[in-house]
Amino acid sequence: MTKRGVLAIFLTCYVNICFFTHLASGSFPNAQNVTWSSLNFKTLLKWGPSPSADYSYTVEYNEVGQNTGRNPNCIRITETLCDLSNSLSNLRATYTADVLSMPPLGAKSDIIEFPYTSSERFCPFKDTNISKPEFKLEVGKDKRTITLYVKDPLTALFDGTRQLSIRDIFIDELHYMVTYKKAGSSGEKHYISKTSEIVLKDLDRGEGYCFNVQAYIPTRSRNKQLGQLSDIQCSHDDNQSIFDVYPLGVIAGGIFLILAIVAIIIAVIVVCCKRRRKAQKSGKEGVPLRDV
Numbered sequence: 001m002t003k004r005g006v007l008a009i010f011l012t013c014y015v016n017i018c019f020f021t022h023l024a025s026g027s028f029p030n031a032q033n034v035t036w037s038s039l040n041f042k043t044l045l046k047w048g049p050s051p052s053a054d055y056s057y058t059v060e061y062n063e064v065g066q067n068t069g070r071n072p073n074c075i076r077i078t079e080t081l082c083d084l085s086n087s088l089s090n091l092r093a094t095y096t097a098d099v100l101s102m103p104p105l106g107a108k109s110d111i112i113e114f115p116y117t118s119s120e121r122f123c124p125f126k127d128t129n130i131s132k133p134e135f136k137l138e139v140g141k142d143k144r145t146i147t148l149y150v151k152d153p154l155t156a157l158f159d160g161t162r163q164l165s166i167r168d169i170f171i172d173e174l175h176y177m178v179t180y181k182k183a184g185s186s187g188e189k190h191y192i193s194k195t196s197e198i199v200l201k202d203l204d205r206g207e208g209y210c211f212n213v214q215a216y217i218p219t220r221s222r223n224k225q226l227g228q229l230s231d232i233q234c235s236h237d238d239n240q241s242i243f244d245v246y247p248l249g250v251i252a253g254g255i256f257l258i259l260a261i262v263a264i265i266i267a268v269i270v271v272c273c274k275r276r277r278k279a280q281k282s283g284k285e286g287v288p289l290r291d292v
C-alpha cells in the first residue's frame with residue numbers, strides 16, 4: 001500500500017470516528033420543560049423525559065454574572081429532578097440552571113459540548129411560594145376583639161441545627177393578610193398585619209366571624225405577593241339569638257306546639273273545675289252523682 005493509501009484510510013477512519021462520536025452526542029435528547037418548583041425555600045428543578053440507559057443528566061447552576069456550580073447529587077443522574085435548595089445559598093441572587101444530557105455515569109466520552117436546556121431565571125427570595133399558615137384564634141373578654149396567633153411556616157433552610165421560619169428570612173417584609181366575614185354573610189373584609197400576632201378590634205359583639213390567613217410580602221412582584229390560603233376557622237358565638245340558630249319554620253312550629261299545649265291544659269282545667277263544681281253542688285243536695 002502506498003503512503004498515500006495509508007493516509008487515506010487513516011483519514012477516513014478518523015473522519016468516521018469523529019462523525020459517529022458527533023452523532024452519538026447529537027443523539028442525546030435535550031431535556032424538555034425545565035421548570036422551577038419551590039415552596040418555603042425547598043427548591044427543585046424538574047424536567048423530562050426520563051432518560052434511556054444510553055444517557056444521563058447533569059445540572060449546572062449559576063448565579064447570574066458568577067461562576068457555574070454543580071450539586072454533587074445532580075451529576076450524571078437518571079432522575080428528572082434536582083434539589084437545589086442548599087445550592088442557591090445567596091437567597092436574594094438570581095439564578096439560572098442548565099440541564100445537560102451526558103453519557104451515563106462511568107461511561108467515557110471525548111465530547112466537550114453536551115446538549116443542554118436552560119431554565120428561566122429564579123430568585124429564591126422573590127419567587128419561592130409560601131405554604132398555608134396555621135393559626136389559633138382567641139375571643140377577647142369584651143367579645144369585640146379577636147386575636148389570631150399565626151405560626152410562621154418553616155422553611156427547608158437551617159442555621160446550624162435550627163430550622164428557619166419564613167419570619168427569619170423575610171423579617172419585616174413578611175406581613176399576613178387576614179380575610180374575614182361575619183358567619184352567614186358574604187361580605188368579606190381584609191386586614192393586613194405586620195406581625196404574626198394579629199389583633200382585630202371593633203368587631204360586632206355577639207356575632208360569629210370566620211377567618212383565613214395567608215402570608216403577604218408587599219415588596220415582591222404582584223403575582224408573587226400572596227402565599228397559600230390557610231384553612232378557615234370561625235369564632236364560637238355564644239350570644240347567638242334563636243333566630244340565627246333555627247329557621248323560621250322551626251320557630252313557628254315550636255310556638256304553635258307551645259300554644260297547643262297551653263290550650264289543652266286550659267281546656268283540661270276548665271273541664272275539671274266544672275265537674276268539681278257540679279259534684280260539690282250535687283254533694284250539697286245529698287245525692288251522689290252516679291245515683292242520678
Ligand SMILES: *[C@@H]1O[C@H](CO)[C@@H](O)[C@H](O)[C@H]1NC(C)=O
Pocket residue numbers: 032033047048049
Ligand atoms: C413538555 O410539556 C408539554 C406541554 O405541557 C408536554 O406535551 C410534553 O409531553 C412535555 N415533555 C416532557 C418530556 O415532559
